[in-house]
Amino acid sequence: MKVEAGAQNRPNYALQLFMASALSLYVELLLIRYIAVEVHIFAYFKNLALMACFLGLGLGFAWTGKKFNLFPWSGTAFFGLVTLLSVALVLHWQALTFVDPFQFMLFGLGRVQDYTPTMAESLKTLAIMLLIFAAATFTFVGIGQYIGALFERLTPLKAYSLNVGGALFGSALYTLLCSLETPPGVWIVVAGVLFLLLRRAPSHFAIIAFGLVHMLFLAPFIARKYYGPDYIETVWSPYYRIDLVASRPALQDEKNRLWGYDLKVNYDTFQTILDCRKENLQKFPPVVQKAMLAAFALPYDGLKIKPREVLILASGNGSDVAAALRNGAEHVDAVDIDPVLTRLGKTLHPEKPYLDPRVHLYVMDARTYLQTCKNKYDLIVFAFLDSHTAFSSLSSLRTDNYVFTLESYKEAMKLLKDRGIIFVNFICFKDWLWNRQTNALAQASGMMPVAFYDFNGNVGVGSMAAGPGLKDLDARGIMLPGAPRTVDTASAIALATDDWPFLFLPSRELTLTYGLPLIIVLSFSALLVARELRAGISESSNWLMLILGMGFMLLEVRAMADLSLLFGSTWYVNSCVISAVLVMILIGNLTAARVHWLKPQLLLVLLVLSLFASTLIKPADLLPLGELSGRLSGALLYLMPASFAALLFATLFKGVDSPTRALAFNIVGGIIGISLEYLSMLFGVHFLGWLCILIYASALVPLMVSAPRKLALSEELSLSSD
DSSP, rough: OOGGGSSHHHHHHHHHHHHHHHHHHHHHHHHHHHHHHHHHGGGOOHHHHHHHHHHHHHHHTTTTTTTTOOHHHHHHHHHHHHHHHHHHTTTOOOOOOOOTTTTTTOSSOOTTTOOOOHHHHHHHHHHHHHHHHHHHHHHHHHHHHHHHHTTTTTHHHHHHHHHHHHHHHHHHHHHHHHHHTTTHHHHHHHHHHHHHHOOHHHHHHHHHHHHHHHHIIHHHHHHHHHGGGGGGEEOSSSOOOEEEEEEOSGGGGGSSOOEEEEETTTTEEEEEEEOOOOOTTTTHHHHHHHHHHHTIIIIIITTTTOOOOEEEESSSSSSHHHHHHHTTTTEEEESSSSHHHHHHHHHHHOOOGGGSEEEEEEEEEEEHHHOOOOOOOOEEEEOOOOOSSBBBBTTOOTTTTTHHHHHHHHHHHHHEEEEEEEEEEEOOOOOOHHHHHHHHHHHHSSSOOOEEEEESSSSSEEEEEESSSGSSSSSGGGOOSSSEOOOOOOOOOOOSSSSSSTTTTSSSSSSHHHHHHHHHHHHHHHHHHHHGGGGGGOHHHHHHHHHHHHHHHHHHHHHHHHHHHHOOOOOOHHHHHHHHHHHHHHHHHHHHHOOOOOOHHHHHHHHHHHHHHHHHOOOOHHGGGGHHHHHHHHHHHHHHHHHHHHHHHHHHHHOOSHHHHHHHHHHHHHHHHHGGGGGGHOOOOOHHHHHHHHHHHHHHHHHHHHOOOOOOHHHHHHHHHH
């Protein structure tokens, strides 16, 4: 393909490549998040959107030099995709599913318990998922082709450095917009501007216009139609779409009275703010008053306790905090991961719990707080933590996965006073989830928890309590919602641990739920790339690039999981890790360009040794070093393999014959690596480290074949350029 007219002078190639690379990662992050919100089934298959982006880029690199130019169609594909996503609610795509959503705890799909979709519904869902995947893929084909054409006009390392630098800028730009809590309309406008900077095309102007229409008219209009007259506003946090809706009692005679607000997270009811001030309660009959007061007072009313020091994990809008204060708490530490939810609580909650001097709010990951806290509590409340989203575009882990592990409960037990109690509320639709949660608390506390189960015909809720303080209570006086339920300590259910944190998987297996979309996507990908990559299949250097792509993707996933245990499963940690990896790639490129004596074999040995160290040493092993020292050591330990991998890739990449074909193979390897991440559901996250070692070790064979010739060539080129 031809590069645009603005790139006729060589100095402009660099700027165009930088901007095209920024566009690439910016649109990738935008689509991964936006697709997961509007077609919620993708929230639990976030890797599929990432694979679509990789596949499109790989095809674009493979098609570099072809007569057809697909970049003008990338904007058209992007425009069509975001238009479909913007009206997905109208098309009834938001709650698509092809399995019983409660079998795998796929929340937010608008279904009742034990719903089994028909064959037609399942096929429709899979077809729509494939359509979205194909549209996302096609968006990136033209972008990849555009970037590939620029790669051919620059030396490999210079082009790759500009590519990574632009990606870093695109990532930072999208992170900034998310931190500013901007809506998708703004994201779309910025994407249109980035497209426009590369080429003046009608579709790029249309993207900008649609973004403005979406922001000012379409999004509010659809929300009002969906929620009705009680809809108030929509805000976007770094984690979710949050719709604020007026909440009213279910009783027919009281429906015209406002009793608070519902916070809908990604269209699903997540939290409710109830006005429990005396002057408001008096407006309602006794039965409604009782329900309002009891909604967040379970540990106090049910256990008949009046704790002085209280810790609330997932405090959200502050309703649990307000309940603690109403029941005599003298000091409350409230922890929540989302700054927008807590801000809404500060401004909207009638009782203003977060403004009470007895309350200390910590906006951070709950697990990180448990690891670093020095206080002791009479009561620790695990409120309804979020399960609506993965915390990273590189991982299938959900944001609350590490909060309900055996290790997490043990850490909470250490924060109890001599007569302290842990109280846990959790959604529970299946027996295996009941057994997993209750057995984890039983093992962590060393005692049989008091456990109740309540099912109202739609939602099953478990409540359990453990801790030394239970010994002082009369078990006959404990009255939690529902009925007492046995804790089956003989159950063989796999407990959620830091190594296998998949709370909502029935067992250690790669189920058809996750396997079927993966098989379809991989088959679709194979059909597209097989023919294009056939020409380079005899080159050992291309196989080496494919192996490096597989290993690097798994390396990133593993580093993300380990660092989230040390720093928290937050969007900020996710962004910092991605940025750190990109910076390491830039440093690797600079080093490879200036240091000519580095041998790939030596770098591979150092890489494997660093992987051994990061796999053998777990995050828990670093905690005794102290908060600061442990985190710094962990950052160095878990990111060091990425630095060696980046340097190895740069050393080899600078001598390739065809940079675009090498990148195509590398990206295909990345797609395989993304798929291999799902093996953690079967073998655990720790297994990915050993798998990564095996993959990089396998690179030795093609490295021994291709490296001597390629390295000699790259050194000649480097010396001549010097």
